Amino acid sequence: MIAFAPLLTQRRRPLIAGTLAILAGAALLLWGQAERDAADAMHRQHTIRLTQARAMHQAAREADTTARNGLRQLETLRGAGLLDAPDRQAWQQHLLRLQGKLQLDKLEWELGPFEPTAAEASDPSAGPPSALRVSTLHLKGAIAHEGRLLPLLERPGNSSSGLFLPRRCRLARSQPVPDTADTPTLAADCEIDWIFLRLPDVP
Amino acid sequence: MISTHNLLEASRLRQQADSALTESLAEEARARSLQTTTPRLPLPSDALQADFARLTSLQPFGASLTAFLHRLADALDTLPGVELSALEWSFAPDQLRATAVIELRLPASTVARPDLVQHVVATLHHHTGSPAHGQTTSLPDDQGPLRSPSGQADTDGRPVIRLELPVSAP
Numbered sequence: 033m034i035a036f037a038p039l040l041t042q043r044r045r046p047l048i049a050g051t052l053a054i055l056a057g058a059a060l061l062l063w064g065q066a067e068r069d070a071a072d073a074m075h076r077q078h079t080i081r082l083t084q085a086r087a088m089h090q091a092a093r094e095a096d097t098t099a100r101n102g103l104r105q106l107e108t109l110r111g112a113g114l115l116d117a118p119d120r121q122a123w124q125q126h127l128l129r130l131q132g133k134l135q136l137d138k139l140e141w142e143l144g145p146f147e148p149t150a151a152e153a154s155d156p157s158a159g160p161p162s163a164l165r166v167s168t169l170h171l172k173g174a175i176a177h178e179g180r181l182l183p184l185l186e187r188p189g190n191s192s193s194g195l196f197l198p199r200r201c202r203l204a205r206s207q208p209v210p211d212t213a214d215t216p217t218l219a220a221d222c223e224i225d226w227i228f229l230r231l232p233d234v235p
Numbered sequence: 236m237i238s239t240h241n242l243l244e245a246s247r248l249r250q251q252a253d254s255a256l257t258e259s260l261a262e263e264a265r266a267r268s269l270q271t272t273t274p275r276l277p278l279p280s281d282a283l284q285a286d287f288a289r290l291t292s293l294q295p296f297g298a299s300l301t302a303f304l305h306r307l308a309d310a311l312d313t314l315p316g317v318e319l320s321a322l323e324w325s326f327a328p329d330q331l332r333a334t335a336v337i338e339l340r341l342p343a344s345t346v347a348r349p350d351l352v353q354h355v356v357a358t359l360h361h362h363t364g365s366p367a368h369g370q371t372t373s374l375p376d377d378q379g380p381l382r383s384p385s386g387q388a389d390t391d392g393r394p395v396i397r398l399e400l401p402v403s404a405p
Contacts, residue, residue, distance in 0.1 A: 064241030085262035160282035
């Protein structure tokens with residue numbers, strides 16, 4: 033023990049230096065590992081952000097394409113007059129004129145208000161809410177012959193708005209030979225839809 | 236040695252992370268720029284698509300009844316003595332299908348022309364482009380009325396046939 037003490041005293045500095053070197057090496061190792069872990073975490077985080085940014089850009093591209101297609105569709109509909117609300121007053125005047133001109137005294141008609149189309153009204157949960165609106169003309173009565181019916185099945189003279197769509201029409205001759213050319217012998221019962229796409233009002 | 240490897244690896248990862256961040260920022264900027272220039276639709280795009288598809292599919296049927304009546308009149312002009320006694324037109328928007336059921340009064344002399352019904356059907360097919368269904372093929376003979384299930388006689392004794400014609404969009 034007495035002989036060991038001077039040896040320790042003699043080798044103390046190298047031992048301390050060795051211990052310090054080992055501690056420094058360990059610290060360096062830990063620091064290097066920590067640096068690597070931190071860099072790895074940052075890399076993962078930025079890779080996730082990049083993936084999200086790419087997805088966001090892709091979604092923006094798709095939304096842009098869809099919106100531009102939608103605009104083209106709206107222009108097509110506008111060009112065909114399908115965005116313009118049919119003029120029910122003009123339709124009424126048209127029918128009154130025809131009734132007077134063709135002497136359709138035994139013909140009754142009713143122009144319905146604009147309503148959602150039948151598919152939308154019957155099952156609103158079937159799909160995206162439709163902006164289609166329809167006004168239905170119901171014609172009922174007696175006319176002289178089929179030729180008198182044709183002008184009633186056409187849209188009012190100058191109007192190009194909406195889609196004019198005869199949906200149901202029943203004609204039945206009540207007597208084989210009319211007394212005169214204008215004797216109403218043809219019973220008519222028809223429904224005509226006038227459809228358009230109503231865009232929401234711009235605030 | 237291990238520490239040096241870790242530090243080099245950390246440096247490489249940081250470079251890649253910086254590169255990913257730069258690219259992310261650029262992508263985000265491009266997305267934001269695109270979002271600001273994307274036009275706004277007055278309706279949700281899926282609703283617009285559905286309405287557009289519906290309107291464009293219905294459009295051809297707008298003039299279908301008038302066109303059919305004209306074609307039917309043309310056909311009847313070539314069939315002397317054959318009269319339209321009833322017509323029932325219906326259009327099913329969901330199925331995009333129009334159907335016309337017509338009732339024709341044949342001349343009283345139909346007995347003398349047993350092929351008249353086939354001739355009427357062929358003429359209608361020629362003018363309207365629609366094959367008629369439900370036609371009668373047997374006609375009264377000299378021993379009394381023999382009619383098909385779809386054939387009948389009206390009050391003035393003239394045979395009546397009832398035909399169904401699917402109508403395609405003009």
